[in-house]
Amino acid sequence: MDKDSMLTHILQSEGPASLLGGQSPVTVINGSQHISPLTSGGPEARGPDGEADSGRPSLDSAIRTALSEGTKTVVLEGPDGSGKTTALQRLVVGWARGRNLQNFSFVFHFGLGRLNSLGGALSLEALMLRHHGHLLPGSVPQLLQDPEGVLFVFDDLDQWRHSLDPSALPHLCSDPGEEAPVSRLVAGLLHGSLLRGASFLVATRPAEGQKFPSGARLQVLGFLKPQREAYMEGFFSADPAAATTARRHMESTLGFYDICTSPRFCWTVCSVYKSLMDAGAKLPETLTQLYVEILARLIQSLQLNEARSRALVSALGKMASHCLLHQHSSCTKEEMDSFGFGQDLASVGVFLRVDGDGPVFSFHSQPMLEFNLATSFLLDASAAEGVEELLERHRGRADFLDVFLTGLSEPAQRRPLEAPLGELDPGRVADFARWFRSSSEATLKGRHKDQHRRRFHLLLQTQNESLVKEVAAASAQTGIGYGDPTLRDCVALNYVFSCIGEMELLNLYRTRDLTEEQAKALAPAMSLCRKINLSDSSLSPGAVPHLASALSGGLTEELDLSHVRLGEEEFRRLCEGLRNCKLRVLKLLACELTEAVCGDLASALTSGAAQLREMDVRFNPIGDRGFVKLCKALQSPLCRLQELKLQKCELTAASMEALMSDRCLLTELDLSLNNLGQEGALLLCHALRRPGCPIEKLSLSRCELTPPVFRELSSALRGGTSRLKSLVVGLNAVGDEGVKPLWEAVAHPNCVHEDLDVEMTGLTDECARDLCAALRAGGALRSLELRNNSLTDASVPALVRAAQDSDSMQEMNLQYNDISEDVFDVMDECGKIRY
Numbered sequence: 001m002d003k004d005s006m007l008t009h010i011l012q013s014e015g016p017a018s019l020l021g022g023q024s025p026v027t028v029i030n031g032s033q034h035i036s037p038l039t040s041g042g043p044e045a046r047g048p049d050g051e052a053d054s055g056r057p058s059l060d061s062a063i064r065t066a067l068s069e070g071t072k073t074v075v076l077e078g079p080d081g082s083g084k085t086t087a088l089q090r091l092v093v094g095w096a097r098g099r100n101l102q103n104f105s106f107v108f109h110f111g112l113g114r115l116n117s118l119g120g121a122l123s124l125e126a127l128m129l130r131h132h133g134h135l136l137p138g139s140v141p142q143l144l145q146d147p148e149g150v151l152f153v154f155d156d157l158d159q160w161r162h163s164l165d166p167s168a169l170p171h172l173c174s175d176p177g178e179e180a181p182v183s184r185l186v187a188g189l190l191h192g193s194l195l196r197g198a199s200f201l202v203a204t205r206p207a208e209g210q211k212f213p214s215g216a217r218l219q220v221l222g223f224l225k226p227q228r229e230a231y232m233e234g235f236f237s238a239d240p241a242a243a244t245t246a247r248r249h250m251e252s253t254l255g256f257y258d259i260c261t262s263p264r265f266c267w268t269v270c271s272v273y274k275s276l277m278d279a280g281a282k283l284p285e286t287l288t289q290l291y292v293e294i295l296a297r298l299i300q301s302l303q304l305n306e307a308r309s310r311a312l313v314s315a316l317g318k319m320a321s322h323c324l325l326h327q328h329s330s331c332t333k334e335e336m337d338s339f340g341f342g343q344d345l346a347s348v349g350v351f352l353r354v355d356g357d358g359p360v361f362s363f364h365s366q367p368m369l370e371f372n373l374a375t376s377f378l379l380d381a382s383a384a385e386g387v388e389e390l391l392e393r394h395r396g397r398a399d400f401l402d403v404f405l406t407g408l409s410e411p412a413q414r415r416p417l418e419a420p421l422g423e424l425d426p427g428r429v430a431d432f433a434r435w436f437r438s439s440s441e442a443t444l445k446g447r448h449k450d451q452h453r454r455r456f457h458l459l460l461q462t463q464n465e466s467l468v469k470e471v472a473a474a475s476a477q478t479g480i481g482y483g484d485p486t487l488r489d490c491v492a493l494n495y496v497f498s499c500i501g502e503m504e505l506l507n508l509y510r511t512r513d514l515t516e517e518q519a520k521a522l523a524p525a526m527s528l529c530r531k532i533n534l535s536d537s538s539l540s541p542g543a544v545p546h547l548a549s550a551l552s553g554g555l556t557e558e559l560d561l562s563h564v565r566l567g568e569e570e571f572r573r574l575c576e577g578l579r580n581c582k583l584r585v586l587k588l589l590a591c592e593l594t595e596a597v598c599g600d601l602a603s604a605l606t607s608g609a610a611q612l613r614e615m616d617v618r619f620n621p622i623g624d625r626g627f628v629k630l631c632k633a634l635q636s637p638l639c640r641l642q643e644l645k646l647q648k649c650e651l652t653a654a655s656m657e658a659l660m661s662d663r664c665l666l667t668e669l670d671l672s673l674n675n676l677g678q679e680g681a682l683l684l685c686h687a688l689r690r691p692g693c694p695i696e697k698l699s700l701s702r703c704e705l706t707p708p709v710f711r712e713l714s715s716a717l718r719g720g721t722s723r724l725k726s727l728v729v730g731l732n733a734v735g736d737e738g739v740k741p742l743w744e745a746v747a748h749p750n751c752v753h754e755d756l757d758v759e760m761t762g763l764t765d766e767c768a769r770d771l772c773a774a775l776r777a778g779g780a781l782r783s784l785e786l787r788n789n790s791l792t793d794a795s796v797p798a799l800v801r802a803a804q805d806s807d808s809m810q811e812m813n814l815q816y817n818d819i820s821e822d823v824f825d826v827m828d829e830c831g832k833i834r835y
């Protein structure tokens with residue numbers, strides 16, 4: 001086959017660039033703006049925002065690899081404008097220029113949309129000669145001899161109007177000389193009955209239930225952030241400053257929409273931005289404003305009068321609704337006539353893609369389709385349908401309809417469109433605004449997080465701060481969880497929270513991967529929230545500096561990062577944010593923190609500006625060395641920490657000496673589940689006895705305590721200087737004799753003890769007499785935790801009476817003792833008993 005002729009054949013297909021359609025593939029291929037789109041093996045490989053890491057293969061190389069490794073059918077699947085046609089044509093051009101796919105002797109490229117209208121019967125050979133006029137008739141029998149050397153490239157499978165399901169076809173062609181309708185020829189080729197051994201490269205937009213052809217599927221991801229940046233730099237190569245402005249603007253106002261992965265959308269955005277920048281005009285702040293600008297330009301380019309322009313938009317709206325409702329990507333001439341295009345059908349090429357001789361008409365992109373529908377709805381006062389009916393009718397089929405209606409209902413956003421079209425219908429706009437306000441208030445009063453998110457997207461589209469405040473402020477206190485947001489959600493959430501101002505809570509519980517971009521988008525909202533809950537989440541390293549900077553100088557007083565695993569470096573970055581912030585409560589439960597990070601934490605605690613009062617580091621293996629570092633902070637007059645939870649932190653007696661200093665302000669300390677043993681606990685008791693020791697609540701559950709420790713604790717409580725009001729010493733099996741000194745303390749007039757927990761300490765009926773005597777002595781005890789001991793029915797009457805007679809006692813818990821139903825009545829007599 002003459003590759004030069006093939007090259008000329010392909011290069012002839014060049015057409016002019018259009019605002020919505022983009023540049024012709026040939027211009028892209030030959031120009032400097034070509035950027036390789038990316039692919040992934042399957043849709044599941046996409047991240048939550050549709051964005052993926054740039055370590056993915058380029059589409060071109062993935063196709064080449066698949067075809068050179070013997071895959072017979074490769075199907076490219078990607079949304080409109082994702083670069084499928086361009087990629088296919090680039091490969092064919094590369095083949096003709098001898099650069100790739102050289103394992104094929106023949107490559108045939110067909111647009112299936114154009115083949116649709118081919119009537120009558122013809123042979124495969126005739127089809128090839130007809131569509132590849134450069135082919136020498138004598139070469140066809142040669143290629144039929146060697147199917148292995150043939151590659152068919154089929155573009156636009158989504159436009160193919162014939163079935164490929166073999167069960168729906170009478171019989172598949174197998175003879176290249178046999179004349180058959182084109183639908184059977186294509187089916188025969190793709191199912192391998194015709195020219196068995198040939199290879200196929202097929203491109204299609206994703207279509208519901210599309211099973212055929214089977215083969216290796218490559219998802220076309222289009223442009224992710226780095227490709228977009230490169231594309232924009234290429235587009236504005238003559239003016240690097242404009243490139244930076246355009247890139248930053250697009251990333252901050254549109255970069256979070258999935259459609260930004262479409263190279264065609266990038267072309268449209270760049271084209272609009274360029275002309276706005278050249279005219280010194282403002283760039284669009286919302287997706288609606290962008291499409292307002294596009295539609296206004298397209299209408300103006302036709303130079304129609306206002307009435308005809310309105311009629312044209314109305315016809316486009318009818319076509320859009322038809323395509324959505326019937327799931328058609330394209331419409332025939334007859335259908336177009338029924339929408340009322342009339343004489344303007346000849347001009348629709350600026351708005352629509354027109355294919356084949358038939359011809360068929362389709363929108364270049366889904367957002368443009370939905371924008372036309374939204375505009376025509378607000379334009380046309382005559383239609384009986386209200387906004388709710390419109391949305392209901394297109395539910396599940398339209399992604400942007402409500403977004404565009406919301407944007408268009410704001411006068412400032414729709415203004416440029418009203419120049420060529422005249423005013424949108426004031427009654428319709430007012431109806432929409434009424435519906436939007438009331439449905440927003442109702443939605444935000446509910447607790448469905450997805451509905452909230454959707455509403456935030458709409459509120460973002462209004463760019464109307466006072467409206468957002470009025471509508472959303474009432475829901476600000478609900479504390480609803482917005483975990484696992486997409487980038488788009490983050491941007492919308494941030495906008496709404498920022499409009500409202502101070503918020504009680506930003507609940508992002510269980511966010512699977514908070515990316516750098518998401519955290520950056522959310523940072524302003526974070527800094528306005530008094531509480532941030534990120535527990536059970538994972539944060540990418542790049543997200544942490546944004547969290548830290550939101551804390552620093554922000555209003556946040558409570559941060560929950562429980563079960564979040566941060567690397568040492570990330571934790572260090574977080575601590576930088578802690579040095580100068582309003583945070584009073586920091587929850588770091590089970591974050592796998594080690595000694596290595598305790599120095600950073602300690603230095604944040606003593607920064608002077610830090611306000612931290614409560615810190616929960618339970619279930620982190622910081623060990624004695626880590627704890628000693630924290631203790632240094634506790635000794636500093638700059639440290640304001642009052643409550644410290646260190647349950648199960650692998651502490652031993654070795655670090656207890658470091659704990660107490662005269663300066664320490666701790667009022668609450670939880671050391672449970674650490675193996676302090678007698679030695680460690682006695683050191684602690686020593687500190688408790690010191691005059692002025694501020695500890696009011698001490699938890700030493702399961703710390704391997706011994707009877708001498710209980711004696712020392714009792715003595716500290718009776719000493720007259722202790723402020724201890726709550727003591728938890730459960731799960732230390734010292735038995736009746738071991739606990740006894742605590743009863744003496746409870747009875748002592750110096751003791752201010754209010755809550756005592758002696759769960760599972762091995763108590764039996766032997767203790768009842770001392771315990772009751774202690775309660776009767778009239779101390780301050782309010783609650784007594786006696787769960788999981790061995791008290792029996794015999795002790796119950798005395799305990800009940802003692803509890804009843806005590807003025808201070810509010811609750812005595814006897815659950816999980818050896819108490820039988822026989823004494824339930826007795827216990828029921830006293831409301832203070834739990835069993």
Ligand SMILES: Nc1ncnc2c1ncn2[C@@H]1O[C@H](COP(=O)(O)OP(=O)(O)OP(=O)(O)O)[C@@H](O)[C@H]1O
Binds near residue numbers: 028080264
């Ligand atoms: N690799 C690329 N580099 C630069 N621009 C590109 C690239 N691919 C596509 N484009 C731009 O995007 C436009 C649309 O591309 P293309 O027609 O290849 O998409 P498509 O996926 O085939 O779309 P459709 O599904 O609508 O047929 C092109 O006209 C061009 O402006």
